[in-house]
Amino acid sequence: MKDIATLWWDDELGGIRFIDQTLLPEKYAIVRCTTIDRLVTAIKRLEVRGAPALGVAGGYGVALAAANCPESSYPAFVKKVTRDALLVHESRPTAVNLSWGVDRVLARVQAASGVSEAKDAALAEAKAIAAEDTRCCHAIGGFGADLLPDECTVLTHCNAGALACSTWGTALGVIRSALAAGKKVNVIACETRPLLQGARLTAWELARDGIDVTVITDSMAAHIMRTGKIDAVIVGADRITKDAVFNKIGTYMHAVCANYHGIPFYVAAPISTFDATRLEKDVIIEERGREEIALVGNRTLLPDGVPVRNFAFDATPMDLVRAIITEKGVVVPPFDINELVARSTTY
Amino acid sequence: MKDIATLWWDDELGGIRFIDQTLLPEKYAIVRCTTIDRLVTAIKRLEVRGAPALGVAGGYGVALAAANCPESSYPAFVKKVTRDALLVHESRPTAVNLSWGVDRVLARVQAASGVSEAKDAALAEAKAIAAEDTRCCHAIGGFGADLLPDECTVLTHCNAGALACSTWGTALGVIRSALAAGKKVNVIACETRPLLQGARLTAWELARDGIDVTVITDSMAAHIMRTGKIDAVIVGADRITKDAVFNKIGTYMHAVCANYHGIPFYVAAPISTFDATRLEKDVIIEERGREEIALVGNRTLLPDGVPVRNFAFDATPMDLVRAIITEKGVVVPPFDINELVARSTTY
Numbered sequence: 105m106k107d108i109a110t111l112w113w114d115d116e117l118g119g120i121r122f123i124d125q126t127l128l129p130e131k132y133a134i135v136r137c138t139t140i141d142r143l144v145t146a147i148k149r150l151e152v153r154g155a156p157a158l159g160v161a162g163g164y165g166v167a168l169a170a171a172n173c174p175e176s177s178y179p180a181f182v183k184k185v186t187r188d189a190l191l192v193h194e195s196r197p198t199a200v201n202l203s204w205g206v207d208r209v210l211a212r213v214q215a216a217s218g219v220s221e222a223k224d225a226a227l228a229e230a231k232a233i234a235a236e237d238t239r240c241c242h243a244i245g246g247f248g249a250d251l252l253p254d255e256c257t258v259l260t261h262c263n264a265g266a267l268a269c270s271t272w273g274t275a276l277g278v279i280r281s282a283l284a285a286g287k288k289v290n291v292i293a294c295e296t297r298p299l300l301q302g303a304r305l306t307a308w309e310l311a312r313d314g315i316d317v318t319v320i321t322d323s324m325a326a327h328i329m330r331t332g333k334i335d336a337v338i339v340g341a342d343r344i345t346k347d348a349v350f351n352k353i354g355t356y357m358h359a360v361c362a363n364y365h366g367i368p369f370y371v372a373a374p375i376s377t378f379d380a381t382r383l384e385k386d387v388i389i390e391e392r393g394r395e396e397i398a399l400v401g402n403r404t405l406l407p408d409g410v411p412v413r414n415f416a417f418d419a420t421p422m423d424l425v426r427a428i429i430t431e432k433g434v435v436v437p438p439f440d441i442n443e444l445v446a447r448s449t450t451y
Numbered sequence: 452m453k454d455i456a457t458l459w460w461d462d463e464l465g466g467i468r469f470i471d472q473t474l475l476p477e478k479y480a481i482v483r484c485t486t487i488d489r490l491v492t493a494i495k496r497l498e499v500r501g502a503p504a505l506g507v508a509g510g511y512g513v514a515l516a517a518a519n520c521p522e523s524s525y526p527a528f529v530k531k532v533t534r535d536a537l538l539v540h541e542s543r544p545t546a547v548n549l550s551w552g553v554d555r556v557l558a559r560v561q562a563a564s565g566v567s568e569a570k571d572a573a574l575a576e577a578k579a580i581a582a583e584d585t586r587c588c589h590a591i592g593g594f595g596a597d598l599l600p601d602e603c604t605v606l607t608h609c610n611a612g613a614l615a616c617s618t619w620g621t622a623l624g625v626i627r628s629a630l631a632a633g634k635k636v637n638v639i640a641c642e643t644r645p646l647l648q649g650a651r652l653t654a655w656e657l658a659r660d661g662i663d664v665t666v667i668t669d670s671m672a673a674h675i676m677r678t679g680k681i682d683a684v685i686v687g688a689d690r691i692t693k694d695a696v697f698n699k700i701g702t703y704m705h706a707v708c709a710n711y712h713g714i715p716f717y718v719a720a721p722i723s724t725f726d727a728t729r730l731e732k733d734v735i736i737e738e739r740g741r742e743e744i745a746l747v748g749n750r751t752l753l754p755d756g757v758p759v760r761n762f763a764f765d766a767t768p769m770d771l772v773r774a775i776i777t778e779k780g781v782v783v784p785p786f787d788i789n790e791l792v793a794r795s796t797t798y
Contacts, residue, residue: 129754295744297644297668300752303744307757319744319759321644322670323701327765330703354670356677360711361704397642397650397666403748405647407476410654412666418674 108266108309110157113164113231118171120164124151125267125301129308140169140188147195147202150299154268155199155342156237159376162205163230165192170213170226181219185226186210198350198390198417199342200379205233234270240374241272243431245281248338248372251427251434252282256335257290259325262352263305264340264372274372275338276306278429283315291317292334294325296352298396298414322354326361337362341373344428346441348384348419355417359424368426375430380441390416455613455656457504460511460578465518467511471498472614472648476655487516487535494542494549497646501615502546502689503584506723509552510577512539517560517573528566532573533557545697545737545764546689547726552580581617587721588619590778592628595685595719598774598781599629603682604637606672609699610652611687611719621719622685623653625776630662638664639681641672643699645743645761669701673708684709688720691775693788695731695766702764706771715773722777727788737763 111122119138126149127133135151137143143165146152152161169188175181193206212229216222252258258279265276272280282289291310296302303319310317320328328334337358343350349371362369379387392414398406406412422437432447458469466485473496474480482498484490490512493499499508516535522528540553559576563569599605605626612623619627629636638657643649650666657664667675675681684705690697696718709716726734739761745753753759769784779794 130751294670295644295752297642297670303752308754311754311757317757319753319757320761321700321744322668323641323644323704324760324762324765326704326707327700327762328760330765353668353674357670357673357704357708360673360708364707364711397668400752401748401750403750404477405642405650405747406666407655407658410658410664410666413671413675414667415671415674418671418677 105313107271108312110267110270111152111160111164112234112270113167113227119168120161122146122152122161123267125153125305126151128304138168139172140165140191143168144191144195147192153301154263155201155340155377156241156269156274156374157267158196158199159201159205160230160234160237160270162192162202163209163233165189166206166209166213167226167230170223176219178218178222181222182214185213185222196390197388201342201376204376208233237270237374238272240431241269241274241277242281244274244372244374244429245272245277247434248278248370248429249282249285249287251336251370251429252278252287252289253335255288257292257333259292259294259328259334259337259358260306261294261302261322261339261354261358262296263301263309265306265309267305267309268340274340274374276310278338278372279315280313289315291315292325292328293317293319294322294354294358295319296354297322301352322357325358329361329365329367334367336368336370338370338372341371341377342417343387344371344373344378345382345384345387346380348421349425349428350387350389350417350419353415353418356420359420363424369424370427370429371425372429375432375445378441378445380445384419384421387419389418392416452660454618455659457614457617458499458507458511459581459617460514460574466515467508469493469499469508470614472500472652473498475651485515486519487512487538490515491538491542494539500648501610502548502687502724503588503616503621503721504614505543505546506548506552507577507581507584507617509539509549510556510580512536513553513556513560514573514577517570523566525565525569528569529561532560532569543737544735548723551723555580584617584721585619587778588616588621588624589628591621591719591721591776592619592624594781595625595717595776596629596632596634598683598717598776599625599634599636600682602635604639604680606639606641606675606681606684606705607653608641608649608669608686608701608705609643610648610656612653612656614652614656615687621687621721623657625685625719626662627660636662638662639675640664640666641669641701641705642666643701644669648699669704672705676708676712676714681714683715683717685717685719688718688724689764690734691718691720691725692729692731692734693727695768696772696775697734697736697764697766700762700765703767706767710771716771717774717776718772719776722779722792725788725792727792731766731768734766736765739763
């Protein structure tokens with residue numbers, strides 16, 4: 105079976121194509137995206153989501169801004185592309201990879217000697233980010249697979265899979281690599297309220313690949329941990345500071361409960377997720393709209409006027425993290441982020 | 452404002468009337484129930500739910516079976532009513548109150564001297580259970596209110612409110628009594644997947660009474676605990692054995708996380724919830740259907756063929772419980788259930 109492709113540059117289209125993840129599992133549809141406005145909408149609506157995929161989307165976003173920019177004067181061109189890049193950068197606040205991808209491609213635009221070179225360099229850099237992401241996921245998968253027993257049940261939260269990356273996945277990449285290495289792995293996917301990325305996306309992509317997956321509500325994880333049936337928890341990350349892992353809301357709860365039950369809690373994420381310059385207190389946790397909790401399909405789940413809190417992410421302090429699986433190897437907290445970022449790439 | 456009435460005997464109807472809780476908050480509808488089949492359906496579908504309310508429903512169920520029984524010979528009458536009582540008893544396995552209510556009224560039927568006396572005694576006993584439940588809730592409320600600070604935020608899970616009882620509530624009864632005593636209490640209600648009793652029912656009944664309530668997904672509780680904004684967790688119970696509290700799935704997760712953050716975890720439940728004869732290992736945890744997780748309204752949340760686990764309850768061991776609030780006072784584990792059950796009623 106062909107690996108899942110989540111988003112890619114279509115040369116013929118002169119734009120980005122991606123799976124609209126809001127429609128899964130009911131509908132598999134590929135969007136043709138040729139404007140920055142459409143891309144920003146897609147990121148805000150979570151049609152494209154997942155930290156590594158947002159890095160790729162940020163890179164392609166700047167390449168798209170460059171490709172579409174009508175300015176022939178290089179200073180005006182840079183000004184316009186930079187403005188568009190900022191729109192992409194600001195479309196979601198928590199995942200560091202988005203701004204990382206934007207900044208990396210924008211730097212190539214700003215360093216070019218003219219418009220034509222800038223357009224070419226932007227697209228080449230964005231494609232390089234996507235190719236690196238794929239290599240990273242396989243490297244993470246390999247390092248992580250070594251941590252798992254030959255037969256095991258792994259609990260995961262949200263979707264840190266192929267759909268969160270360009271392909272393969274980070275947390276689910278570890279599972280795919282372990283299976284490829286001949287290990288027997290069952291997956292328990294937490295549905296991940298409010299937007300149900302675990303039920304809709306993780307279940308979809310694992311079932312598509314014939315991987316054994318069972319879905320539970322988020323609130324069942326601790327109960328199943330208590331029965332002794334979970335050997336490891338593996339999640340992705342949206343941003344890793346020196347002191348905490350930011351990931352989908354619910355991650356912290358799993359970390360506390362895994363710790364209580366002596367179950368290893370692993371984070372699988374590329375180096376692009378690390379934010380060496382910030383601490384937890386410096387990071388904004390995105391709060392999203394009431395309707396994500398109050399409405400599902402045609403059903404109103406909340407009385408009118410009752411308020412919600414809708415944190416999209418939480419922070420898990422490092423003392424609850426057994427290890428972080430990166431493309432440069434497995435690191436155990438406390439660790440020096442700068443040393444890790446500076447490590448020579450091993451994949 | 453009039454207190455919420457959840458289920459009651461209608462003399463004119465010669466049957467039970469209850470709020471169909473599956474329709475809230477979108478629709479407030481009262482069902483007229485005159486057959487055992489309809490009652491069993493209502494209990495299985497969770498139109499009537501909540502441990503104390505199931506005790507009342509069990510009692511009224513046997514009274515209804517007696518009222519409807521056409522047998523004029525007393526032995527045949529007892530046989531038929533006992534058979535109907537068993538159907539009610541078996542409609543849900545985990546909450547002990549259901550069988551407790553059934554058994555208590557059935558004992559009156561079986562101890563009567565004839566059909567007519569049995570019918571009268573059954574109805575009188577069932578009405579007594581309902582009246583006691585109301586008194587119990589107020590007594591629990593009073594004892595629990597004393598445990599809360601003058602200003603506090605309380606987290607609760609599922610619905611242990613008026614809708615789970617005949618009126619007032621157990622966990623929410625504590626909150627109502629604290630407010631009545633002049634304390635300032637904000638409530639955070641966990642939505643409680645899969646059936647969303649927190650979002651649909653707790654939010655509805657608290658908002659109806661003008662009580663400050665905010666809804667979160669179950670997975671946000673630990674994150675909010677970490678921010679220091681929760682002063683206590685109060686939940687109800689479906690069965691309390693010597694070693695564990697059985698309650699809605701997710702309760703255990705909150706208990707582990709409350710413990711980790713040093714937040715008191717309280718259980719509010721009437722003595723009828725105690726099961727002095729069993730240990731955790733003797734209790735069956737109900738598993739419910741896939742569709743409760745896979746479907747909400749017109750939305751399919753899971754790919755075809757992907758399995759789920761759907762535990763309706765979990766067990767929280769006593770070492771995570773700060774105290775149990777009963778109508779006979781507040782008890783701290785470890786405690787002697789038999790002594791508690793035998794205590795003279797204090798309300």
